[in-house]
Amino acid sequence: MANLANTNDDERVDEVEPHSLHEKVYLQLRTAISSGKFASGETVTIRGLAELLGTSPMPVREAVRRLVQDRSLEMLPNRTMRVPPMSQARFDELADVRANVEGYAAFRAAERISDRNFAAIRSINDRMGVAIREGDVPGVISTNREFHFAIYSAADSDVLLSVIENLWQQSGPYLAALLHALSNAPNALPTVGFGHHFELIVALDARDAEVSRKAMMDDILTAAQWYRQNVLFDTDVEGKKTELKDAVR
């Protein structure tokens, strides 16, 4: 019964890493867009991105198709693609929808979260506290993301989670601008960063769904409020080609 020819595979390295090139390209472009490596309103071309990433146009074509699908890219009628321009109206829409959807996710999470997961969330928040004290802005942004998505995962709904991931992706360029703004205003870090995290933790600990929803909404809306007051919507349409080539493989 033991033939060790084809069953034993020692290589389980590629468990998580994407295998197909278009997947890799998609992930690269996705993080590039959501981290602000492309200017708002900047136009891109398939061949251009392909050369930038050192691949043929083929994988880029498929990746771009997906990015357009989740509104990370925009396809204008006249055969040109661009990063959706940031605007006050779009920002407001995203903030409001996020507050509602992610508030609901917090609601669900409070109903279902395990003690173990709750402890993990509390510990993420502690790490975020360290980042705030050290003025580590990128650290704050990333732990904040961890914190939020730990809660959303606890809501235990694939459908809901994918909706939220899509909303965050669309908010990516705004987040990048927020990061930049916070670097120049370190004293705002605790307010904007922590937001209503403590209320959220207390509510989750008490498994109080309605209060959790409220805390999550407040967290999102107050951050958006600060953003509106301190980050201007510059209509940067061109320039900023930015580096990206990294390493496709």
Added chain:
Amino acid sequence: MANLANTNDDERVDEVEPHSLHEKVYLQLRTAISSGKFASGETVTIRGLAELLGTSPMPVREAVRRLVQDRSLEMLPNRTMRVPPMSQARFDELADVRANVEGYAAFRAAERISDRNFAAIRSINDRMGVAIREGDVPGVISTNREFHFAIYSAADSDVLLSVIENLWQQSGPYLAALLHALSNAPNALPTVGFGHHFELIVALDARDAEVSRKAMMDDILTAAQWYRQNVLFDTDVEGKKTELKDAVR
């Protein structure tokens, strides 16, 4: 100043119709999936669909990529694609998320709707009443969709609207099953169909956002409840190749 060589274009027929083949294929497959033309869990191949639609695999490849992106298709790790199998859990998730998101859309709509748009919504509901009295099940389904999306459009948020469209797309196969079930239970048509439409209309007329939200949530949740009680989740995994070729062009 008047050179009539290239500026006068009398043909504005293709205003709304898609120009690219992959767009056409995408729309075809999308409606095919959401109208239940593919069985739940049925596996599909790029080349297979291409032959079915009479095109090369190329446009199908791009269309399928988009369908996977919005979860209308599922990509299994082992290089096979399938229609996401219907399940009780997935249905519950979709119903709950829909109730929350679309409830919020009704909330926003109540705050912003114009008299003109409200009149249009009321008239759509009247047409739906006719369809119900005549026992026209497909008519009920389609006017119901019109009714809901007229409200969601009044919410005036592209971000929100696209999220909702995505949720409806994912619910497509369930809706198809609902249609089939209702055809055998015509007496349930008024209850399931109209649901809480009248309360919704009254609330919208009064511009009462909170009551509108509640009515929309009730409408969705009671329909889901009826579905759970009367439609069984048959695990039909194969067969049912179904016609589709229609006309790509």
Added chain:
DNA sequence: CAAACCAATTTGTGATCACAAATGAGATCG
């Protein structure tokens, strides 16, 4: 000097070919 024309380039798009991985059926072995 500015507006209009024109040609060369760039663009998305569709089709086809090549290839490696996965599948499935047929043969072989125990």
Added chain:
DNA sequence: CGATCTCATTTGTGATCACAAATTGGTTTG
């Protein structure tokens, strides 16, 4: 007779070519 191996087929994937539409830059014209 059942499990295993093997080989032909099918599959997604990447690259390349061809083409029409659109853009762009240069030139010409008034």
